[in-house]
Amino acid sequence: MKLKGTVFKYGDNVDTDVIIPARYLNTHNHQELAAHCLEDLDSSFVQRVKQGDIIVAGSNFGSGSSREHAPIAIKASGVGAVVAKSFARIFYRNAINIGLPIVECDAEINEADQIEIDFDNGKLHDITKNQTWDFAPFPDFLQQIIAAGGLLKSISGGKA
């Protein structure tokens, strides 16, 4: 799988409270959640984001609450993938379980750069800067979940 998109750049410790504040957790409708994605960190994000754009962040992305509403909001907002130096562990598994592509990679990428992610070969290419970084592929077990389109699909034989 390959993805190409424009970068939205954020720092370390982007927590799930700023990704989707608890005041919006009285719903789990994907579009309603997407309408408030990253609202407490970047209030103009939802106006600016386009289908296939890519979030690039620092360490411990998705820290805090276990709310799956956070990766759901990001995915439903149109974001194609999240690249971070490291992910908080519950966010990491939630993203895999719901089929939001994530990449753990320490790359120097700037806001608004065009980047391309080659998941099969573990390459992250910054088209704007013409620079490439390698990243480690997921373990086989996680690749099976991703290939099936999420955890429930992988255990239900594609029904979910």
Place this chain on the structure above:
Amino acid sequence: MGMTMTQKILAAHCGKQSVNAGEIIMADVDLALGNDITTPVAINEFEKAGCTKVFDKNKVTFVLDHFTPNKDIKSAEQSKQIRDFARQMGVVNFFDVGEMGIEHALLPEKGLVVSGDLVIGADSHTCTYGALGAFSTGVGSTDLAAAMATGKVWLKVPAAIRFNLTGQLAPHVYGKDLALHIIGLIGVDGALYKSMEFSGEGVSTISISDRLCIANMAIEAGAKNGIFPVDQQTLDFVKEHGSRQPVVCQADPDAEYERVIEIDLSQVVQTVAFPHLPENARTFTDMPEIKIDQVVIGSCTNGRLEDLQIAAEIMKGKKVAKDVRVIIIPATQKIYLEAMEMGLIRTFIEAGCVVSTPTCGPCLGGHMGILAKGERCVATTNRNFVGRMGHTQSEVYLASPAVAAASALAGKIAPAV
């Protein structure tokens, strides 16, 4: 190579003699937990996958604690979805208003977790039960759905950091101070993906209530779980609250730890985490004057009877500072009742506090104490992120029940004396 306590429990739950850090396992779940925010998403996934019954109606538990008693129509609709599902599935341990408490205070109290268990919960503070020598960790709603259907969860076996505790905490210094001290030391991602294994002669001096608080905060250092060895205090607690037999797992003497951190408990002092990260730990030797608007004493971190006793002792016969709103939230109905019988509720009300029914409420900025722009709150809760308790320009300072009570009286952040 020997195994850590966490690795021992994981091996026992996937039918293996031994497991290694980094290995991915499918483990059997003793208890799968959901709350009123995370369960609706899990139910949808469960039903989409064509599942029609839960794997074991005794091993799935739902606690409606975040937005209950329901704060608005939408949260009422979400709770109703769970109520209907729980009835339809015959979920035995379904706790609604009147029976419920804050999930991580309630489950140990109900005896639903014992030493040696493997517990997952669609709530990040599920790591609390490590205090009882169980492996427990927070997961997402889809994981909960999969566990509801199959009784299993995928887990990556964690490497470990060992905290070797010696000595004893000084008066007015509690588990919360130790937790904030440790997070200040290693950072909010200092234990990312790892288990925090507490050990050493100092463990026996820490109460179960404080162990629950410390294990609860493991997630705030990024950890997969925090775990305490099982001792007589643990066995007494488990026996008092339930009928299931505990399984005692001990770390091997040659278990591998990525790092060992020595902590002399007698050197830990009263600690406050400043906005907007739990790692911003400060002590009273270098603290500026911080005037406050609100105090919250409660939550899964510090809403137990011992916490209320500590706060009441400080407030007895005194009045909270003018213009400070003080909200006390006993974590469960049982705690509420015991606090009432002990006269703690009278103490709080006479001091000028309000006392609420159990709810997570203000901790996550849900309801029951939301902050306006520019307001400051001292809270015994677990997170002080931007906007956590309300407006993005409000501030939350994390502290023990003792510091919170002392601050309520002083109208500014103050140590217990």
